[in-house]
Amino acid sequence: MSRGRGSFLARLIFLGPGLIMLTLLAVVPMLLMLSTMFFQRGRFGGVVYEFTTANFSRLFQPLYLNVIQDSLVVAGVVTVLALLIGYPTAYAIALLPAKWKTIALLAIMLPFWTNFLIRMYAWTILLSGPGLVNESLTGIGLIDEPLELLYNRGTVVVGLLYGYLSLMILPIYSAVERLDPRLREASANLGASPIRTFFSVTLPLTLPSALIGAVLVFVPSFGNFVVPEILGGGKAIMVGNLIRDQFLKARDWPFGATLALAMIVVTLVLLLAQSIVSRRTRSA
Amino acid sequence: MRKRSSRIVFLPLWLVYLFFYVPIAVVVFMSFNAGDNPYIFEGFSLDWYGKLAGDATILEGLGNTLIVAIGTCLISTVVGTLLAVGLARHTRSKVLEAIATLPAILPELMLAIGLLIFYSAVNFTLGLTSILLAHLTFGIPLVAVVVRVRLASMDTSLEEASTDLGASPIQTFFRITMPGLAPGIAAGALLAFTFSLDEFVLAFFSAGPTDPTLPIVIYSMVRFGVTPDINALATILLTISVVAVLAVQRMTRLTESLK
DSSP: OOTTOSOHHHHHHHHHHHHHHHIIIIIHHHHHHHHHTTSEEOBTBSEEOOOOOHHHHHHTSHHHHHHHHHHHHHHHHHHHHHHHHHHHHHHHHHHSOHHHHHHHHHHHHHHHTSOHHHHHHHHHHHHSTTSHHHHHHHHTTSOSSOOOOSSSHHHHHHHHHHHHHHHHHHHHHHHHHHSOHHHHHHHHHTTOOHHHHIIIIIHHHHHHHHHHHHHHHHHHHHTOOHHHHHTTTTSSOOHHHHHHHHHHTSOOHHHHHHHHHHHHHHHHHHHHHHHHHHHHHHHO | OTTTSOGGGGHHHHHHHHHHHHHHHHHHHHTTBSSSOTTSOOOBOOHHHHHHHTOHHHHHHHHHHHHHHHHHHHHHHHHHHHHHHHHHHSOOOHHHHHHHHHHHHSOHHHHHHHHHHHHHHTTOOOSHHHHHHHHHHHHHHHHHHHHHHHHHTSOSHHHHHHHHTTOOHHHHIIIIIHHHHHHHHHHHHHHHHHHHHHOOHHHHHHOOSSOOOHHHHHHHHHHTOOOHHHHHHHHHHHHHHHHHHHHHHHHHOGGGGGO
16 A cells, blocks of 8 residues: 555545644634735724735834844844753763663653743742742852842743753754764774864764754744743743734734744744755755 | 763753753742742642632633643544544645644744634634634644654555455554554644643633633733742643653653654
8 A cells, every 4th residue: 555546535534634624724824814914903903804015114113123133132042052052962862871861861851741831930939039049049158139030031041941942952862863873983983083073073964953953942932922921021022922912912913913924934044044954964 | 982971971961951850840849838938948738739629710721721632632633643644645745744744833823823813704703612723733733743653663564465455445544554553643642632731822812701721820820920829730730741741652652753
């Protein structure tokens, strides 16, 4: 029973329900959202289907561009930190003996499958004025007064890193694990130092997976509104907060959809960059 | 290789584990606090768990969440399994493949606002059904991916023999493919359930004004700051997720799929 030989009936039964549901619930809503950008707002939310381009000129007002720029910076910093922390972590797991690898990987996956809101809430306990971090720092005499650790851009970065670091570690681990050890041995036998081998053999071959990790971390960080609200205290708002507010407070859905365009463009650019790099690596 | 690598290479791993688990450990520890100061431990008690059991808002949220999660789990499992088999055995189309994976790649917020516009355009009343439908956009691809990993590792010769002997694709599916896929299907079902149980963004945008799910209740609690009963609730939810993920690991060796 090879691919493509199934009868029409079999295809309908197996593929029909899923594809119809996903088309209705994901593809159609996405197309609808894209088209909404060209229409006008309803008085109490919703959309009035009359053509306009006003949403786009509004998008380029400094107020909104600044928030988009801030979001790019925050998501960028989170992604770079995730890469710098995630790479050595993934590499270390790959060096573990086989029986420990499973446990080590599970311990990386587990937080990702637990409640996101609760994980962010946990940081408010740790970082608040009388929280554990301040207590420990005063305890060892590093500071006299509790620091203002919550509710700034740095807290948002920590929260997003906490939320998405697993998504960087797992693809990199997968790539390191698939590396042919003979390549490294060959490099070492030819006289390359371990550091040289790492930079000219291991790193280039695992780069495409690191970039997949970067996309997986950057995209949800960029569009997040929960972390800026819980850990940023509304002082470090991001584009996700703007979109949320347009839908649930200002009730200007078409402009909210236009703001989401920033997310779509960023996502597409990153995916494109990732596929170009992985294609180059494969052909090299 | 391993002998020469010194212990220092494992330092980042230990630091990441500290980073991951200290915050969670603090929440779990403080949930057993006798006092109501969220920062000072005043002795062991289960008071906060008892208080949860009497909190009508939380119980209502929990009830709503269970309805949505069980519905998401059942529908995603059936439809996602069929989709996985269909994509692996009955088509080569890249477009169909893309439709089946797209929702899982899209940022949740985008999907959430797209659905809200869609519901409004077709005059669909927001409530538990709209949350359930929203969760299917992630649940179905999730089950499909997990089942396909299992499918890829299965020998196709039995299915071929079944077809050659004149069985219809449906008969082959129920007699040969399904039994072999069972662990993958069970794992996919558990993951879909866990996902729906904890999902906030899609639920937040698809919810009607009167029936919030538990994550929506938690969101409004958390926004008003630290209260000890959240710790108890958090501990219960964390336990459910951990048990589910460990069960999935036992059934499918989740971690093996990374190799």
